[in-house]
Amino acid sequence: MSVTLKDVAQIAGVSTASASRALRGFETVDPLIRERVMRAAQRLGYVGSHAAAALATGRAGSVAIITPFLDRLAFQRMLTGVHRVLQGARLDLLVHCTGDPSDPHPVPPHRRLARRVDGFIVLSLVADSPDIADLLHLDVPVAMFGAHAYGTSSVHIDDRGGAAGAVDHLIAGGHRRIGVIYGREVDNPAVLEHDRHCGIRDAFGRAGMPPAAELLVPGDFTMAGGARAMTRLLELDEPPTAVFAFSDEMAYGAIQALRANGLHPGADVALVGYDGHDLSAALELSTVSVPFEEIGATVARQLLDRIQEPGMPDVREILPTQFVSRFSSQALADRGAARLGGGAPSS
Amino acid sequence: MSVTLKDVAQIAGVSTASASRALRGFETVDPLIRERVMRAAQRLGYVGSHAAAALATGRAGSVAIITPFLDRLAFQRMLTGVHRVLQGARLDLLVHCTGDPSDPHPVPPHRRLARRVDGFIVLSLVADSPDIADLLHLDVPVAMFGAHAYGTSSVHIDDRGGAAGAVDHLIAGGHRRIGVIYGREVDNPAVLEHDRHCGIRDAFGRAGMPPAAELLVPGDFTMAGGARAMTRLLELDEPPTAVFAFSDEMAYGAIQALRANGLHPGADVALVGYDGHDLSAALELSTVSVPFEEIGATVARQLLDRIQEPGMPDVREILPTQFVSRFSSQALADRGAARLGGGAPSS
DNA sequence: CTGAAAGCGCTAACAA
DNA sequence: TTGTTAGCGCTTTCAG
Numbered sequence: 001m002s003v004t005l006k007d008v009a010q011i012a013g014v015s016t017a018s019a020s021r022a023l024r025g026f027e028t029v030d031p032l033i034r035e036r037v038m039r040a041a042q043r044l045g046y047v048g049s050h051a052a053a054a055l056a057t058g059r060a061g062s063v064a065i066i067t068p069f070l071d072r073l074a075f076q077r078m079l080t081g082v083h084r085v086l087q088g089a090r091l092d093l094l095v096h097c098t099g100d101p102s103d104p105h106p107v108p109p110h111r112r113l114a115r116r117v118d119g120f121i122v123l124s125l126v127a128d129s130p131d132i133a134d135l136l137h138l139d140v141p142v143a144m145f146g147a148h149a150y151g152t153s154s155v156h157i158d159d160r161g162g163a164a165g166a167v168d169h170l171i172a173g174g175h176r177r178i179g180v181i182y183g184r185e186v187d188n189p190a191v192l193e194h195d196r197h198c199g200i201r202d203a204f205g206r207a208g209m210p211p212a213a214e215l216l217v218p219g220d221f222t223m224a225g226g227a228r229a230m231t232r233l234l235e236l237d238e239p240p241t242a243v244f245a246f247s248d249e250m251a252y253g254a255i256q257a258l259r260a261n262g263l264h265p266g267a268d269v270a271l272v273g274y275d276g277h278d279l280s281a282a283l284e285l286s287t288v289s290v291p292f293e294e295i296g297a298t299v300a301r302q303l304l305d306r307i308q309e310p311g312m313p314d315v316r317e318i319l320p321t322q323f324v325s326r327f328s329s330q331a332l333a334d335r336g337a338a339r340l341g342g343g344a345p346s347s
Numbered sequence: 348m349s350v351t352l353k354d355v356a357q358i359a360g361v362s363t364a365s366a367s368r369a370l371r372g373f374e375t376v377d378p379l380i381r382e383r384v385m386r387a388a389q390r391l392g393y394v395g396s397h398a399a400a401a402l403a404t405g406r407a408g409s410v411a412i413i414t415p416f417l418d419r420l421a422f423q424r425m426l427t428g429v430h431r432v433l434q435g436a437r438l439d440l441l442v443h444c445t446g447d448p449s450d451p452h453p454v455p456p457h458r459r460l461a462r463r464v465d466g467f468i469v470l471s472l473v474a475d476s477p478d479i480a481d482l483l484h485l486d487v488p489v490a491m492f493g494a495h496a497y498g499t500s501s502v503h504i505d506d507r508g509g510a511a512g513a514v515d516h517l518i519a520g521g522h523r524r525i526g527v528i529y530g531r532e533v534d535n536p537a538v539l540e541h542d543r544h545c546g547i548r549d550a551f552g553r554a555g556m557p558p559a560a561e562l563l564v565p566g567d568f569t570m571a572g573g574a575r576a577m578t579r580l581l582e583l584d585e586p587p588t589a590v591f592a593f594s595d596e597m598a599y600g601a602i603q604a605l606r607a608n609g610l611h612p613g614a615d616v617a618l619v620g621y622d623g624h625d626l627s628a629a630l631e632l633s634t635v636s637v638p639f640e641e642i643g644a645t646v647a648r649q650l651l652d653r654i655q656e657p658g659m660p661d662v663r664e665i666l667p668t669q670f671v672s673r674f675s676s677q678a679l680a681d682r683g684a685a686r687l688g689g690g691a692p693s694s
Numbered sequence: 695c696t697g698a699a700a701g702c703g704c705t706a707a708c709a710a
Numbered sequence: 711t712t713g714t715t716a717g718c719g720c721t722t723t724c725a726g
Binding site: 049054109259 | 349394397417420422423424430434439454458459461570599600602626628
Binding site for chain 4: 352396
């Protein structure tokens, strides 16, 4: 078997207790003993048993990040931020993706996880999803992004303002028929994108132009969904001259659909996305920039705080968004109308 | 504290040994006892202590994925595949990103991890990176992507063929001046992209046209790097009429640089990427499609095999790539030459 | 087929 | 300050 604390203690000629204290850098250890222990550990290539320490202390030394999707650009960026903070705190990161309950376990995964981590980072989920609700009753520290629940800390973004700004921009460009590709069908205030809906309503309201229902289509937050949504919009009798998508990825799909119909974003139809991914720059896509990496770092920090001080009051932090104007939103209302009015492409 | 095995056993009126056996589904347990134990566990909401089990069995119930980058699209896709397979095997996934050794630990992170996981999945690293080399001596099961080492299993892709195919395509399009945006500067056979270099050499060799050194520029596998590389290529006295980038992300950067110079991929300069990300479809970027999700799943499966049977012989699997032709590579050699020949943009 | 008992390797009281 | 002594909660011989 591998080297244990006992071995180190023996070589150093001290008790395991002292060895343990020395290794963990306790102040109350004689420098001489510390030196001997360190040297012995070094020589033997000692690496403590995580499991044993966890069992003895009740601390797991790790946190889990729970997300409904691994394949979103936003996840990746948040992961980067989370990882950075956790690394600094010497905590390991477990990644768990919900969904695919195809194989019903006797003990649900998050329950199991709850017993093996010190806390959870929950990303972009409907707050009242049964799994998450369950977590909250487990009295494990939790920090979330995009949702809030009593007893947790959370990070939010100014989605209402961000979405409103995007639509304002389009309206200022002279557009009157503005399509919106939103995410999921659910109409739930707890859902992440609820604020975005409010934001566009604000903007349309201020301009005195309530959006037609036919101009609101769901895109499922995926590229393919965005493409489908845009296709539907183009098939309308009177297609929009501008489109705002609730995510860059859906906007990418929209671009694809546009091109498939011989149209060009920015030239024929104005398009604005949401998220501010790097790739949007390459596509010259206007977007609402969201500081995902910072979101990840912030939510990780919130979790660390809660782990250290479980009873602390809930903290909510709101991070700003920023509109980034690029070529894709420069199409003019009349130009778009002219091009599209001639006849909807491929009915 | 939380519910323990002892509690369950007590309620069920059996010993902890029997309870343990029953919970783990051993065949040698009286159905009646099993029933009683299960019921008790259910009623108490029992969830086993991971740490205790790990300590007792020596098995961690988790594996770590080690990668030098979290923010690459390829990572995300591989992660998805890995997660899927691991989930099926009831193993938790730890994500660790190497690099940032700013804070030198007494015990390096991978050493620590090695004591708390059942195996490692190593992604896209130089095989002889000191960290990895260290891992290999730890006799922990390891499966890698893109590199190989004795005592590990690995999955590879047909990079040589993939890269050659991309260049062949460009040459077939009539291009004689073909720029190549490769990855890192290191000239190391163990490096992931080594085969890609061989592949382009194959293709150029077959066509009897050795590439000029000035046409080979590094792009660091990032979008920004790709943009810089393309800019450098455009500043040449005689810019290339076609460019092959070793990754889609660098190609995205190249597109950006092209546009910044008033040029259009597919119209003025032919461009081919590598990786086959979804987004390339939106950009109409020709690319070499790589099955990253399957790579992830395969390497995960390899690791599971090695964990089950540590002494097994090394396994190497090679997955195919596929060239995907899109608009970006349709620019003709003469058209590109004509446009660019008139004078290099912004000297 | 079941139960008693001895650890797994470490930490945390407690005493010295 | 240091060592002794109990566990942490589970698994696993080994008897029965």
